[in-house]
Amino acid sequence: MKRLISLMTVLVLFGSMLLPGVVGQASVDQGNFDIALKAYEDPIISNGQVNLKVTLSADANTIVDENGLVKVTIPREIFSSGDLSNIHSDAFIFDHMENPAKDDPDSIAVFVKPDSSYNEGAAWSASFQLAFQAPLLRPGTEIKPEQTFNVAYNGKSDSQTLRVKVEEGGNPAPFEKWWKSAVDSNGIGILEEDDSKYNIFHLAVNADRSFELGDVTITDQIPDGLSVEQDPVETPNIEATDATTVKGIRIVEVAADGSRKYVTSQYRDAIFFDETTQRLEVNFKNLTKTDSFLIEYRVNMETNKEVYKNTATMTSTDVGEVSDSVLVRPDSNTNFNKALTKSVNKEFLIGDDTKLAYTLTLRSIIGTIKAGQIFTDTLDSRLKYSKMISGMELFDVRQEGQTLTFTAKKDMELGTKGEVVFEVDASGVAVGDTVTNKSEIELDNEQYDSNTVATKRVSNAILIQKVDQDDANKLLAGATFQLLNKDGEVVREGVTDASGQLIFKDVVPGAYEAVETAAPEGYILDKTPIPVVVEADSEDTISLVVKNKRNNTGVIQVEKRDAESKEKLANAKFTLTSENGVQSGTTDATGNLRFEHLTPGEYTLEEVEAPEGYVIDNAKRVIQIVSGEEKTITVTFENSRMKGSVMLTKKDSKTKEALEGVEFQLLDKQGHVVEDHLVTDEKGQILVGDLDWGEYMFKEVKAQEGYRIDENELAFEVNQENVSQMIELTKYNERIEPNIPEEPITPLEPSVPEEPSKPEKPSIPKEPNIPGETNTSEKPSKQPALPTTGDSGMQWFMMIGIILSTFGMRAYLQTRK
16 A cells, blocks of 8 residues: 555656646745736626736745746637737736637637746736727627636636626617727726837727718817827737838728728828827728728827827718717726835844845836835844834835834836835844845735845854965965955955964855965965855854965166167166165166066165266165065166367467457357357357257357458267367467568668869850750759769668658557557
8 A cells, every 4th residue: 555655646746747837737835926807897888898907916936937827718709809919018928819718619718928027026916908899789699698707827716707788779880989908997098108009099980880981081189198109019910011100090901800901001191190289080981881990099198197088080971970989097006016125235244243224115017106005014023123214205104013014105107116225223133043024015905925035144254374385384474365255356355464364254155265465575476366165154264274485586677768868878887785785787788787686675776877978867766576576677767968068269370379359159050059149258268068969060250350250160069978078179260461561672881972073164054045046055054963863862761761661560550459
């Protein structure tokens, strides 16, 4: 017998694993849930719209895919037309339909899948709706007087029976206006406030194919606060080979078998819609009994009003004027389509921490949550309510013992949420204990639990011990470590003490990495991450031993550069001083100098001799060689160039005497004036300093009086080789000489004149011949004879005059100086 019972048990378990999930099959009980069905039309009238509302409510994390689908069963004989795939909800997904149902040929079965994501961590209640049109109910129509509708989900079900009202002498209507979405218990259409896809109106023309209609005109005035959607989605189960619109309006042709298709393009010229006034007019002209059409449009809610009345009218030469109206309102369901979630700010209480903050969030899935909605939170006995943190403007809070009751003060529209945060004292939670908490929401007089949150008090530690790699007994102080979480965030940081230890206390359980960021002095840094896991149930200290290797490989490289050109400079001498002594060196041809094999510590680098032509940099650089850092430390020194100077001396080209008062200009290589009005002093000198490296030239612009200007420019260059010395230049000027007469010929010594002989007695001259007369005698001249050039008296006179002139000219020239 025992073997038989065991075998049967195995078969039952094995069979349950093989059986596919079906609607109504019970699953593992994960929490409280309920399924409800509500039908508003009682009785069902001829050609009337039937609206079914299915509501699923559940504790948090109860609705899962493994539970299967929601199944809604509709009697086939009461269904005339309608789109049963349009379920008017974002919290459910239409799966498929069976017409007829496989398990009942007299029924239609609609299968819908709940979106379990809404129930994750939240107490949940949501609904979907099905709407369809009943058939024409005339006297003699064969139909059951009562129609039963059923819903089933995961082993639970609900049903509702509606009466059928046959209209005595009822006549088909040539024109009707239909609301093709959800309605409330009063038959008023429910508008989706944020999405037009469910807000569908149909204007039905000759729906029963009972009329010949001539010259048909339909008018419809969209009420204030609503507007026609200009880019509407297509309605499922309508053939959409022609899905064009005229300003958001479509025409649907209904076949005798009930099939429908869009034919808007055929009637484009018959549709008139004024976007400003929101007035619609459609002209069909003449229709036969076989013609049946729907005028379809969707609306957006522009202004929130309590109710909208939408009236449309058809006129025809055969039936006159027929009007029909529909009432619609914004969705404001107070009991359903909402979710309550709970969260806590800490998963763990660490050490002496005693404060927890709980957050309750109430949000709408569809429609508006009305003021007066209630939810509660009962605290664990180890917790004590402290205070409200936020949400007082949205909720009234009342405390009774360990229970907090929250009541919504005002409506919460779709897309908004109400959130309340309060603080509790968790001093009563002992180390190792876990405290749980959940909230409850009242939905249709039932209480449903939110998700449950938990917090555990823990106490633990991570101990890091730092030692020498070659001598484990040598404990190393000064090592810095960081503790990183799984996201790479630093959660703790510290330095090993004199005993080589660092302890991180009360760490939140989880996976971490310990990373060394600075090694002890004289040791190589080891950045290898050390994984460590802190278990939630462990109160032990986790010990980590980390070893370091000594480091004696520090390098300092000096770079010497020209401050202006940035070119590297050779022959700069440096000293490097530390507690171990002084090292020195000189930059090579590449401008570099390396000090290698440096032990960790502090070094002072100083320039003691600059390259030729440069100013020494006296700034001292203090450098730290850090243990474990293997990179070369590069230090750059820049030297400014020394300034050059020049001295120009002006001299007489012959006497070499200094010439004062000569004026010069100093020009650069391009001929630009560097210095102007440079004048030689009493020593004949000009001194110019503070010259940058480059080529220059002196240009004489004014000479001393009596000297010629030397128009030849005197060039020189200031460079690295001569910048430390005075450049000395000399320039000569030639004197302007006066025009002096040639040296006279020295006269010969005069001879002593002979004693003159006694003159003879002159003869008496004859008388001069008078023209026309004959001179018979001459008379001697009475004037003495003048000396001739060759006479000695004249020579002495000329020599004395020349000598006097020479001395006079020389005296004159000396006074000019």
